[in-house]
Amino acid sequence: xxxxxxxxxxxxxxxxxxxxxxxxxxxxxxxxxxxxxxxxxxxxxxxxxxxxxxxxxxxxxxxxxxxxxxxxxxxxxxxxxxxxxxxxxxxxxxxxxxxxxxxxxxxxxxxxxxxxxxxxxxxxxxxxxxxxxxxxxxxxxxxxxxxxxxxxxxxxxxxxxxxxxxxxxxxxxxxxxxxxxxxxxxxxxxxxxxxxxxxxxxxxxxxxxxxxxxxxxxxxxx
Amino acid sequence: xxxxxxxxxxxxxxxxxxxxxxxxxxxxxxxxxxxxxxxxxxxxxxxxxxxxxxxxxxxxxxxxxxxxxxxxxxxxxxxxxxxxxxxxxxxxxxxxxxxxxxxxxxxxxxxxxxxxxxxxxxxxxxxxxxxxxxxxxxxxxxxxxxxxxxxxxxxxxxxxxxxxxxxxxxxxxxxxxxxxxxxxxxxxxxxxxxxxxxxxxxxxxxxxxxxxxxxxxx
Numbered sequence: 001x002x003x004x005x006x007x008x009x010x011x012x013x014x015x016x017x018x019x020x021x022x023x024x025x026x027x028x029x030x031x032x033x034x035x036x037x038x039x040x041x042x043x044x045x046x047x048x049x050x051x052x053x054x055x056x057x058x059x060x061x062x063x064x065x066x067x068x069x070x071x072x073x074x075x076x077x078x079x080x081x082x083x084x085x086x087x088x089x090x091x092x093x094x095x096x097x098x099x100x101x102x103x104x105x106x107x108x109x110x111x112x113x114x115x116x117x118x119x120x121x122x123x124x125x126x127x128x129x130x131x132x133x134x135x136x137x138x139x140x141x142x143x144x145x146x147x148x149x150x151x152x153x154x155x156x157x158x159x160x161x162x163x164x165x166x167x168x169x170x171x172x173x174x175x176x177x178x179x180x181x182x183x184x185x186x187x188x189x190x191x192x193x194x195x196x197x198x199x200x201x202x203x204x205x206x207x208x209x210x211x212x213x214x215x216x217x218x219x220x221x222x
Numbered sequence: 223x224x225x226x227x228x229x230x231x232x233x234x235x236x237x238x239x240x241x242x243x244x245x246x247x248x249x250x251x252x253x254x255x256x257x258x259x260x261x262x263x264x265x266x267x268x269x270x271x272x273x274x275x276x277x278x279x280x281x282x283x284x285x286x287x288x289x290x291x292x293x294x295x296x297x298x299x300x301x302x303x304x305x306x307x308x309x310x311x312x313x314x315x316x317x318x319x320x321x322x323x324x325x326x327x328x329x330x331x332x333x334x335x336x337x338x339x340x341x342x343x344x345x346x347x348x349x350x351x352x353x354x355x356x357x358x359x360x361x362x363x364x365x366x367x368x369x370x371x372x373x374x375x376x377x378x379x380x381x382x383x384x385x386x387x388x389x390x391x392x393x394x395x396x397x398x399x400x401x402x403x404x405x406x407x408x409x410x411x412x413x414x415x416x417x418x419x420x421x422x423x424x425x426x427x428x429x430x431x432x433x434x435x436x437x438x439x440x
Contacts (some may be wrong), residue, residue: 074342105323106344112327113350116334124288124327133288135331136423145356192339192354217351 001026001093005085005120006101007111008065010030010044012051014101014125017132019055023094029088030058031081031107033068048102071104078216079112085118101125113216146191149176149184154193154218157210164199164207193217224313226303227251229321231330235263241343242270252330253298254321255285272397291328292335293430299336300434313396319344334358335431351407358431365390367399370392370407370428380410380417 004022006015008030019028026125034041049065056063060097066084068077088095090193099122115122115137122135156173157165165173171181184210188194193214197203226247228238242250250271253439257264257280264280271278283294305312318329319342327341330350333340335381337357340350372386373377387395399419402408411418421429 068251072344074344074348100327105319105326106342108344109318109326109330112330116331117351124324126287127324134423135288136427137331145353145360179416191356192349192352211349213349213351217353 001201002096003027003029003088004096004099004112005081006030006046006099007101007107008052009049009102009104009107010040010048011102011189012048012055013130015052016101017125018099018123019059019061019132020099021132023060025096027062027083027093028052029064029066029142030102031066031068031077031111032103033071033107035104060155068107072106074110075216077107077211078113081111081114082117085114085120086196089192093100095120095146097123099123101124117217126200146193147187149174149180149185150193151218153181153184154210154214157194158209158214160220161210165203166199166207170208211214223305224248224315225251226315226317227253227298227302228317229319229325230254230264231257231321231325232261234320235266237319237344238263238267238297238317239270240347241319241341244343244347245341247316248317251298251302252278253283253325254280255283255291255297255325257282269387270300282436285322285324288324288328291324292331294334295325295332296430296434299332314338315425316340317343318350324338337432340394357434358428362428365394366398366402367400367428367432368424369395370421371432373408373419373425374429375421375426376417377411377420380419383419
């Protein structure tokens with residue numbers, strides 16, 4: 001099954017050209033949402049949604065419009081899109097392309113991020129000419145840029161994110177010597193994946209905190 | 223020096239001040255297309271920075287097309303990566319919440335290309351999963367990078383490529399070509415009794431990362 005993903009704002013013309021130009025499309029999944037602060041959005045976004053749904057129905061293509069509760073919540077949009085992409089991949093569906101041209105800026109950027117992390121072919125449609133621009137994205141393979149030990153530490157920190165773990169406690173959880181863990185923590189700090197914070201009760205101790213971005217980075221690998 | 227580079231356009235003052243409050247910096251660089259240098263928002267930012275004893279640098283970009291914009295943002299990131307006075311490396315943070323959608327997306331693309339720490343500041347601050355210092359070039363072995371650089375932007379005749387890769391053996395070069403073709407980095411074509419090898423769009427993106435890495439490290 002060939003699936004197209006897309007983001008949608010006011011203009012159905014930003015998405016429909018991709019459906020037309022992609023061969024053998026069986027399903028279209030698109031993300032849209034209404035910004036309550038934008039007066040025009042309450043009428044224009046549903047109109048655009050209806051146009052895309054009508055087009056797909058006429059072309060006998062299955063369509064799944066996904067309403068986003070908050071079109072400015074970058075992190076949750078990225079997580080939602082990434083999880084949906086992974087679900088389709090797990091079900092053996094081929095994602096032909098992701099059109100990131102429509103929707104709010106955070107929606108479009110979150111979709112771009114999900115495509116970089118998942119290695120999905122990405123297309124942008126020019127605002128005025130409606131020309132499709134294919135983006136030469138190179139998938140970020142975190143398996144290649146983070147060592148197994150670094151990944152293990154990140155996953156352990158993510159699982160225990162409500163706890164205040166010192167390096168010694170972390171070393172015990174991953175069953176490694178504290179000097180080894182210290183070395184990996186230094187590398188992870190340099191890569192911007194973790195940070196050290198003062199312990200609440202004991203100022204001499206430092207706790208290891210995972211950066212919020214690591215959640216996006218690791219996705220639902222946990 | 224810590225440099226905050228932020229995408230911006232008129233009306234983005236709230237997003238920019240959120241980034242200024244939350245992300246520590248010594249110098250602010252505004253990045254935008256069709257920037258009105260006399261606009262109220264930009265004047266306010268300049269005033270705020272003056273009060274702190276700093277100047278704002280403004281880099282205006284041409285919003286021609288997406289990939290040109292990616293190259294322009296990459297060039298700005300590269301320009302600020304080294305301090306020309308001390309020759310030491312600057313710590314760069316990028317905020318992509320301001321400016322047009324095209325600029326925001328192009329900036330995110332450039333951040334991944336160059337391994338720049340990136341945030342999205344709008345209502346709340348979201349740190350994006352760009353691993354600091356990790357670029358597309360880190361995905362390849364030194365020999366694979368040599369081969370990509372040897373091909374460059376044009377087409378190379380296979381026999382010439384084997385010679386360019388010496389002292390590596392023909393077998394090693396063949397293996398590298400096979401690996402990179404499998405990854406979609408290279409393409410080849412049989413024409414006029416010769417095999418021509420060239421980079422795909424993705425391969426050219428890796429070449430950009432190699433060249434930007436060389437500029438930043440020089």
